Structure formats: C-alpha cells, structure tokens
Amino acid sequence: MTLAAGAALLASLLLIGLAGFHAALAMGAPWGAYAWGGQHKGALPQRLQWGSAASVPVVLGMAVVLLIRTGLLHPQLSAAMEWAVWAIFLYLVLNAVANWRSESEQERRVMGPLATGLALLVAIVAFNT
DSSP: OOHHHHHHHHHHHHHHHHHHHHHHHHTTOSOGGGSGGGOOSSSOOHHHHHHHHHHHHHHHHHHHHHHHHTTSSOGGGGGGGHHHHHHHHHHHHHHHHHHHTOSOHHIIIIIHHHHHHHHHHHHHHHHHO
16 A cells, blocks of 8 residues: 555545544534534534534545545546645645634644644645655
C-alpha cells in the first residue's frame, strides 16, 4: 500500500467516525459543545441538527473521493478526483482554523486536532497522487 493510499484509508476511517458524530448530533445527542462553534451545551437546536444531518453525506462523500483518488475504490475514476481532493484539503484547513478559534474549549481540544490531522492526511493524498 502506498503512503497516499494509507493516508486516504486512515482519513476515510476518521471521516466515517465524524459522519457518525454528526448523525448522532442530528438525532439529539448532547454533544453540542463539540460542534458548530460550541455555543450550545447539550443537544443542538433544530436548525443545527438539520445542519449536522446535511453534513453526513458530505463527509462520507469526502471519504469516497479520497478512496477513489488513491485507487482503493473505482480506480478508473482516480484522475477525475484530483480537483476534489484539493477542495477537501482547503475545506479541512479552513475547518481546522475555525475549530482552533472556537470559544468552546471542547471543540478546540477535540475537533481542532481532528481537523488538523485530517488536513495533513489529505495533504499527503493531494501531494502524492
């Protein structure tokens, strides 16, 4: 397995976990301090629950793009995913900055490192494919 494929696989597993986290938030899990700026301790208000629900397919789509780009899934589509990998990288860098700047200590402590790690893994994919 190449370095890029390993990074894509690890990033995909983390993204699947993140999608599960957002699915739980959408269903009322009391983890609001870890998401959406950490302004809501406990369950999120309904509008942010909808936002978390909408995040689930987006985050899962990111995982699929990484797996395709590295040839672990549908390798014949790999070349078409180059721009998407760079878009994911940019999104994750911006997400990491937002998480590190959050007023919520929980979001900074947990989601900041997660988003930073994901951005680094996606950078490995982007620069090595």
